[in-house]
Amino acid sequence: MRADRATPAFAGTAPHRVAVLARPGLLPMELGIVLRLFGQARSADGMRLYQVATCALEPGELRTDTDITVNVHHGPEALALADTVVLPASDEDYAPTEDLAPRMAEALSRIRPDARIASICTGSFVLAAAGLLDGLRATTHWRSSALFRALYPGVRLDPDVLYTDEGRILTAAGVASGIDLCLHMIRTDHGAAVANDVARGTVVPPHRPGGQAQYIQRPIPDEGESSTGSTRAWAVQRLDQPLRLRDLAERAAMSVRTFTRRFRDEVGLSPAEWLLQQRVDRARALLEETSHTIDRIAAECGFGAASSLRRHFHAALGVSPAAYRTTFRGPGPK
Structure with missing residues (x-):
């Protein structure tokens, strides 16, 4: 993969100039997303609507997270000319530091105050370290959300969405969210x-419903020696049954008040919130792995009616059970 050989980075009077800031260890797919999508945009009379240039802190050959390299001809001076700057992820983001590297800080300082800035995936760590996300709503890949929160508590992280738009600053969640x-x-x-x-030219939907939540697979928790762990394990085997708070407390041999307090201390949720989460997760598994009807899944997960399953499922994941099944299993019974 080679960047176009053009000096300067942007020639002529292109209507909108997009600079992609590539870093060592970049993900080639994310670079390709920006080049392909903006490069395809045309006016009604066929004129290009964007001019895209790839730049780096230092021109030359950049390693990627694969077995290929990218030859970048433009340096950070391209950032000063751009109307939009896009920062894809790098494998450097897997071990981020709270402080911004001086060379990156100097490069970002070249961006015009009126230029739009967007990150893809963990590229948001760089924007956060630069202070560009302070007080703003942002997202990043869900696997990195806990680390992001710990490093940048001043950012209003939303790990459930595909992208955020705060006007001048935008962030995308994972790799393919860069398309969105x-x-x-x-x-x-x-x-x-x-x-x-x-x-249509890229053969992707113009808008994807829902958010990251539908792609997050929660690990099975290790109950260990927690005082409510055995009760939770018991409840998970009986999600098709009515499970009242009193029943759970009696199972744990505690008063309702004590059980509720210990449950929240150990899980971070109320018993009712946790039960709903478990029922939605069970529904996800059945939608992915079986051809059961929605009515049957609702009954097996303790929702009772299909309408209740649809309401809670959409509230949790942003998509309907049928749409979720189509995405993760393919067309099947509704």
């Missing part, structure tokens, strides 16, 4: 018709 974010920016700049045309 780029289409959103194109839609914002030039309308739905142009964005839809780019989506």
